[in-house]
Structures are given as C-alpha cells and as structure tokens.
Amino acid sequence: MAASRMYLSISPHIKSKITTASIMLDVTISLLPATIAGCIIFGMRSLAVVAVCILASVASEYIFNLIVKKDQTIGDLSAVVTGLLLGLNLAANIPFWQAAIGSAFAIIIVKCIFGGLGCNVVNPAITARVFMLIAFGAMAKVAFPISVDAVSSATPLELIKNDATPSLVDLFLGKKGGAIGETCTLALIIGGIYLIARRVITWHIPVTMIATVFIFSFIIEDFSFISALSWTMSGGLFIGAIFMATDYVTSPSTPLGKIIFAFGAGFITVIIRFYGTYPEGVSFAILLMNIVNPYIETLTQRKLFGGREK
Amino acid sequence: MSFYLKGVHVPHLKRTSNLSAVKMTAPKYVSIPTSMHIGAPATPIVKVGDNVKVGTLIAEQNGYISSPVYSSISGTVTDISDMLLSNGKTAPIIKIESDGEMSIDESVSVPVVNNKEDVIEALKKSGIVGLGGAGFPTYVKFATDKPINELIINGAECEPYITSDTVTMVDRIDDIVYAIDILVKYIGIEKVIFAIEKNKPNAINTVKKALGGRKNIEIKVLPTLYPQGAEKVIIYHTTKKVVKIGELPIDVGCVVSNSSTIAEIGKYLKTGMPLIERCVTVDGNIVKDPKNVIAPIGTPLEEVFEFCGGFTDEPKKVLYGGPMMGIAVPYLTVPVLKNTNAVLAFSRNEAKVPKATACIKCNACANACPFGINPIVAAKALKTEDLAGLEKSGIELCMSCGCCSFACPAKRPIVQNNKIAKETLLKLRAKEAKA
Numbered sequence: 001m002a003a004s005r006m007y008l009s010i011s012p013h014i015k016s017k018i019t020t021a022s023i024m025l026d027v028t029i030s031l032l033p034a035t036i037a038g039c040i041i042f043g044m045r046s047l048a049v050v051a052v053c054i055l056a057s058v059a060s061e062y063i064f065n066l067i068v069k070k071d072q073t074i075g076d077l078s079a080v081v082t083g084l085l086l087g088l089n090l091a092a093n094i095p096f097w098q099a100a101i102g103s104a105f106a107i108i109i110v111k112c113i114f115g116g117l118g119c120n121v122v123n124p125a126i127t128a129r130v131f132m133l134i135a136f137g138a139m140a141k142v143a144f145p146i147s148v149d150a151v152s153s154a155t156p157l158e159l160i161k162n163d164a165t166p167s168l169v170d171l172f173l174g175k176k177g178g179a180i181g182e183t184c185t186l187a188l189i190i191g192g193i194y195l196i197a198r199r200v201i202t203w204h205i206p207v208t209m210i211a212t213v214f215i216f217s218f219i220i221e222d223f224s225f226i227s228a229l230s231w232t233m234s235g236g237l238f239i240g241a242i243f244m245a246t247d248y249v250t251s252p253s254t255p256l257g258k259i260i261f262a263f264g265a266g267f268i269t270v271i272i273r274f275y276g277t278y279p280e281g282v283s284f285a286i287l288l289m290n291i292v293n294p295y296i297e298t299l300t301q302r303k304l305f306g307g308r309e310k
Numbered sequence: 311m312s313f314y315l316k317g318v319h320v321p322h323l324k325r326t327s328n329l330s331a332v333k334m335t336a337p338k339y340v341s342i343p344t345s346m347h348i349g350a351p352a353t354p355i356v357k358v359g360d361n362v363k364v365g366t367l368i369a370e371q372n373g374y375i376s377s378p379v380y381s382s383i384s385g386t387v388t389d390i391s392d393m394l395l396s397n398g399k400t401a402p403i404i405k406i407e408s409d410g411e412m413s414i415d416e417s418v419s420v421p422v423v424n425n426k427e428d429v430i431e432a433l434k435k436s437g438i439v440g441l442g443g444a445g446f447p448t449y450v451k452f453a454t455d456k457p458i459n460e461l462i463i464n465g466a467e468c469e470p471y472i473t474s475d476t477v478t479m480v481d482r483i484d485d486i487v488y489a490i491d492i493l494v495k496y497i498g499i500e501k502v503i504f505a506i507e508k509n510k511p512n513a514i515n516t517v518k519k520a521l522g523g524r525k526n527i528e529i530k531v532l533p534t535l536y537p538q539g540a541e542k543v544i545i546y547h548t549t550k551k552v553v554k555i556g557e558l559p560i561d562v563g564c565v566v567s568n569s570s571t572i573a574e575i576g577k578y579l580k581t582g583m584p585l586i587e588r589c590v591t592v593d594g595n596i597v598k599d600p601k602n603v604i605a606p607i608g609t610p611l612e613e614v615f616e617f618c619g620g621f622t623d624e625p626k627k628v629l630y631g632g633p634m635m636g637i638a639v640p641y642l643t644v645p646v647l648k649n650t651n652a653v654l655a656f657s658r659n660e661a662k663v664p665k666a667t668a669c670i671k672c673n674a675c676a677n678a679c680p681f682g683i684n685p686i687v688a689a690k691a692l693k694t695e696d697l698a699g700l701e702k703s704g705i706e707l708c709m710s711c712g713c714c715s716f717a718c719p720a721k722r723p724i725v726q727n728n729k730i731a732k733e734t735l736l737k738l739r740a741k742e743a744k745a
Contacts, residue, residue, distance in 0.1 A: 012712030
C-alpha cells in the first residue's frame with residue numbers, strides 16, 4: 001500500500017449541495033409563473049423582450065470578463081436572473097434596442113465595474129429600471145393588456161389617481177397596464193412562496209414591505225379597505241418586494257435588519273406614490289434603501305453567544 | 311439572556327452505528343507520539359533497545375497540563391525521534407516493534423480509591439485525555455476546588471460517519487456506570503446530565519435502561535443538529551448556562567466529558583489498565599468493510615484500514631476524525647492517537663475541493679454560526695487589519711466547527727479565513743497592549 005500523494009485541505013471536508021448557481025436557478029424558476037402570466041396578458045412579444053434582456057445580460061457579462069481578463073462567471077446564472085428580472089420590469093412594447101441597452105447597463109455599470117457578483121452596491125435590475133425610466137421617458141412604463149381596450153394605456157396607479165380603478169380581481173390576476181412581470185399578483189405570490197419554501201429568501205422583507213404599503217395606504221385613503229388593496233396590488237410592489245428588495249447583496253442579513261429595511265422601502269414607496277411626481281415609487285424606494293443598507297447591516301448584527309462584555 | 315444556537319444539518323452517514331467494536335489483531339509495530347493531548351508533550355523514559363509490555367509507562371507526564379503515555383503492545387523500542395504531528399507540533403515519537411505476545415506489564419494493578427485525591431491521582435496516572443477530539447487531560451477537569459454543579463456526559467457525536475461513542479455507550483455501559491458512581495461519590499458532583507443526540511436510539515435506550523430513574527441523573531435527548539457536541543453548545547443546551555469567552559466550563563460549574571472518556575475512566579478504575587487502546591470508527595466511501603475497531607494506540611492507519619478489508623479505490627484523502635472538523639493526514643503510516651475517534655478514507659471525487667467563487671453576501675455563513683459570528687464582517691476587517699472590526703465580528707469565539715464553510719453556496723474557505731482572522735486579532739490586540 002504505497003503512500004500516494006493525498007489532499008491536505010482544511011476542514012470541513014464536506015459541503016452542502018447548495019451552490020450559487022442552484023440559488024440563481026431557484027430564483028429563475030420562481031419567476032416563471034410571472035413570465036408565463038406576462039405572456040398571456042401582454043402577448044408573446046413579452047417573451048421576446050425577456051429573451052433579449054437575458055441574452056444581452058449574459059453577453060455583457062461574458063464580454064466584460066473577456067475584456068478585463070477575469071475568469072468567466074456566467075455559469076453562476078446571476079446574469080440570467082438580472083436579465084429576467086429586468087425584462088419582467090419592462091413594458092411588452094419596448095423597443096428591443098432599449099431592452100438590450102438597459103441590460104448592458106445593469107450588468108456592466110451596476111455590477112461588473114464594482115467587482116462583479118456580490119460587490120454591487122445597488123440592485124442591478126432595479127437600477128436599470130430606474131435608469132430606463134429616466135433615460136427613455138415613460139417607455140419603461142406604458143403597456144396594456146392585449147385583452148383589454150385602449151383605456152388601459154394608463155397604468156392602474158395613474159388610473160387610481162384619476163379615480164378609475166380596475167376591479168380587485170383584475171388587479172390580482174394582472175389584467176391591467178404595467179410591466180410584463182409586475183401585474184399578475186397571483187403569479188408573483190406563487191413565486192414568492194416557492195422562494196421561501198426553498199429557503200432562498202425569508203418572509204421578512206416581502207411581508208413587511210407589502211404590509212407597510214397596505215397600512216399606510218389604508219390610513220391615507222381614509223381607512224378604505226378596497227382602496228388600500230388596490231394600491232397594494234398595483235404597480236411593481238409585489239415584484240419589487242419579493243424579488244428585488246430581497247437581493248442578498250443589497251439587503252440586510254438579520255431578521256431585524258430586514259424588517260427595518262423593508263419598512264423603509266414600503267414607507268418611501270407610499271410617500272412617492274401619494275406625494276411625489278412619479279406615479280410609482282417602488283424602484284426608487286428599494287434603490288434608496290439599498291444605499292442605506294450598509295448602515296442598517298452594521299446596526300443590526302446578531303448577538304454574540306458568550307462574547308466579551310462591552 | 312436567551313439564545314437560539316444555530317447550526318447545520320449535515321448528512322448522518324452513520325453506517326456503523328449498530329456494529330459492536332471489534333478488537334483488531336496486534337499490529338507489527340506501533341509509533342506512539344508523546345504529544346496526543348493539549349499541553350506539554352510527555353517525556354520519554356525508555357531507550358532504544360528496551361523491552362516493554364502492554365501498559366508499561368514509556369513517557370511520563372511533564373507539567374500540570376500534560377499526560378503520561380503507555381505502551382500499547384509488548385515488544386522492543388526500536389526508535390525514538392522527533393516528528394511533525396498532525397496538531398502542528400513537533401514531539402518525540404516512540405516506535406515499538408511487536409513481539410507478538412501482548413503480555414501485560416506487572417505494574418498494571420487496580421487503583422485503590424478512598425477519597426477525591428485518590429481519584430484525581432488515578433485519573434492522572436491513567437493517561438486518559440478527552441477522547442472526543444481535543445485531548446485535554448481529563449484529571450485536570452476534575453482537579454478543581456470550584457463546585458461541580460453538573461457533569462455533562464457528552465454522547466452527542468454530531469459529526470457524520472463517527473459512531474465510536476455510540477457503540478462504546480452500548481458495549482461498555484457497565485464501565486460508564488462504574489465511573490459515574492465513583493466520580494459522584496468522591497468528586498462531589500451535584501448532578502449528572504447524560505446528553506445524547508436523537509439519532510442514536512440504541513445508545514439512548516441502553517443509557518436509559520442502565521441509569522433511568524436514578525436520582526441526580528438526567529438523560530437528555532438532544533435534537534440532531536451539528537455542532538450539538540461542541541462544549542459550549544452542549545452546556546447551553548443542557549443547562550442554559552453561557553460559557554463566555556476566556557472562561558472554562560468550570561467557571562459556570564460544569565465539567566463536560568465525552569462518553570467514551572467516561573467509559574475509559576471506568577475501565578481504569580476497574581482494572582488499572584491505562585489508556586492504551588481505543589474504539590475507532592473506520593469508514594469513508596472507499597473502505598471495503600466499515601467497522602468499529604478497537605485499535606492499540608500507535609497503530610499505523612494502513613493496518614487499521616487493512617483490518618477493514620482495505621480500499622476499493624486509491625485513497626486521496628484520509629482523515630483523523632469526522633468530515634466537519636477532521637484533520638487530513640499526509641501518509642497512511644501515521645498512528646492512531648488517543649483522541650482519534652474515527653479514521654475516514656475517501657476517493658479522488660470525494661476528496662476534491664470545490665472551486666471557490668465570489669461571495670454573494672447571502673449570509674448563509676453567519677446564519678449557520680452557532681455563536682453568531684459574522685465571517686463576512688471578519689473577512690472585511692481582516693483585509694484592512696482593523697482591530698475594532700475584528701472584535702465586532704466576534705471571530706474570537708470561532709471554534710472552527712465548519713458550519714460556515716459547509717453552508718457557503720460559493721464554497722469559500724471560510725474556516726481558513728476565520729483562523730487567520732482570529733490569529734490576526736490576537737496579534738493586533740497584543741501589539742496594542744504593548745503600545
């Protein structure tokens with residue numbers, strides 16, 4: 001039994017089966033219901049928009065890594081998630097070139113030049129959405145379901161402001177104007193439950209953020225339950241709260257931190273919706289909370305077991 | 311203050327849990343290191359050419375925290391030379407070639423114990439150290455003036471594969487009961503807590519049958535969660551007491567001892583035979599016939615594996631201990647030590663270290679840590695050698711249990727980084743104290 005050369009790595013010698021790619025795959029799967037709903041509501045062009053975003057995201061990362069001579073990282077599927085999320089945040093009628101530019105912006109400007117996955121300060125998809133909202137005007141917002149007539153060329157939030165609210169059932173099923181993936185509340189909830197069940201995310205951020213928006217809308221709308229529900233199910237709240245505010249890199253890690261973060265995001269959303277000039281505030285709210293995240297994180301660290309007395 | 315100590319669910323893989331320990335045939339030679347415990351290495355008292363028997367003292371205790379070493383076979387001392395050991399220390403290692411007789415030394419006799427001092431003296435002479443892993447000299451734990459409120463017998467055995475404690479509890483419950491009786495009678499222990507993880511029903515049943523219903527003995531079944539058997543964790547989960555950093559368990563009135571250690575104490579008090587052999591779980595994906603083996607201390611691992619049918623594939627990683635905290639060894643000729651509870655062998659596929667990718671800040675590491683350490687904060691502070699940041703991260707508490715590395719989806723070497731961070735913290739603190 002001659003002694004052959006053996007591995008002398010440090011413990012632990014076993015690792016869990018969860019990998020970065022498996023987490024990203026879970027997120028991708030959880031977004032499929034919303035993608036399918038988007039295709040049904042807004043037509044098959046939605047699928048093309050999403051595909052353009054994914055392809056442009058992955059290609060951007062691939063080319064960036066090639067240029068800066070970094071190891072290829074597209075295998076971790078994070079670019080797929082960014083592309084998919086951004087695609088779902090765009091209108092089905094957006095020109096493809098705009099979708100591609102938005103994706104390249106998300107990957108290169110927001111993620112890669114900060115050092116790649118895990119080093120970005122703000123969420124790439126949400127920042128790209130805000131970027132496109134500003135750069136291409138309303139283009140990132142206007143869309144209308146193929147089954148509904150032209151009245152819906154305004155989004156529900158604009159309609160609510162004009163007292164022309166779609167029915168709650170339509171809001172829940174997504175038969176309303178908006179971005180491809182944000183309108184069908186039902187599909188988003190299914191995705192959220194999948195992510196929580198797979199332990200990719202915890203309930204703290206989505207539940208707190210959605211509840212905060214609901215409660216403040218309820219108060220501002222003179223305690224009208226129906227109005228508050230309409231506000232909650234409109235716009236990008238569910239997709240934002242479930243899929244974008246929960247981004248690991250840009251949200252706190254402890255339950256308390258998550259609740260503070262999500263409360264802040266929900267509160268800012270309400271402020272922008274009711275008192276701001278933009279009809280929708282979810283993206284801005286999450287973006288602002290992304291920026292204060294390091295402070296929340298520092299202030300809400302877990303209690304040490306048997307640590308030194310301070 | 312109450313805590314919820316986290317951990318990770320590791321695969322159990324306890325295939326040998328129902329296999330009683332088998333005594334292996336005497337090895338052709340043994341290499342017995344003089345440092346198999348925490349503390350100063352023992353001093354060799356034999357010379358090359360000396361004849362020794364089973365139980366002959368070959369190296370004597372050197373200082374308070376140290377432990378004597380006895381020969382595990384009968385034969386001739388053929389070499390005494392310094393060697394690098396798995397714990398990173400260099401210490402003399404005594405090689406003894408067997409005469410095949412296994413004759414027992416005349417000095418082996420049943421110790422007479424009539425009071426606490428006698429028990430301590432016996433434990434000191436027995437060469438018994440913590441058999442669960444750390445190898446802390448057992449007598450030191452009991453030689454205390456502080457009151458012992460609880461003696462916690464640690465039968466958690468939370469590492470994958472390892473079952474040597476389980477089968478020792480089942481096979482040698484008589485030794486355990488004998489030891490408990492004497493320790494309670496003479497040392498002055500208020501309460502004994504026997505803690506076993508839930509996934510060991512045979513051990514739980516055996517212990518309940520032997521000790522259930524006794525006054526001052528509590529049998530506690532703990533949930534299966536790694537690292538349940540870690541000292542501070544098991545103290546908290548059995549008594550709700552928190553051992554703070556810099557404190558010893560005795561500072562909160564506890565002594566924790568592995569169940570196999572207790573069995574060994576019983577055996578010594580009954581027979582006077584010092585610690586010269588131990589139960590070792592032999593397993594891993596390429597071991598032909600996984601077993602629990604009673605091996606003389608100093609037996610080369612290759613002989614232990616051969617006794618279990620050898621390998622089905624080329625061994626590429628061989629461990630002392632379990633896969634979560636075990637130490638990878640460079641050669642198959644390294645010996646079984648006093649604290650070797652398992653030896654595991656793995657093929658190339660299992661041995662490979664996955665490639666580390668970028669940290670995605672998912673905090674799986676911090677969420678897995680039983681002590682609430684945040685390795686991400688520690689890593690950041692380490693980069694800039696920021697003492698305040700290192701202190702805040704809690705890295706000083708790290709016991710290298712491996713939960714963080716296990717949980718990390720990016721497969722980053724977090725434990726390794728933690729060890730560097732911890733050392734850097736101590737270095738920076740010493741520097742600051744000097745300034």
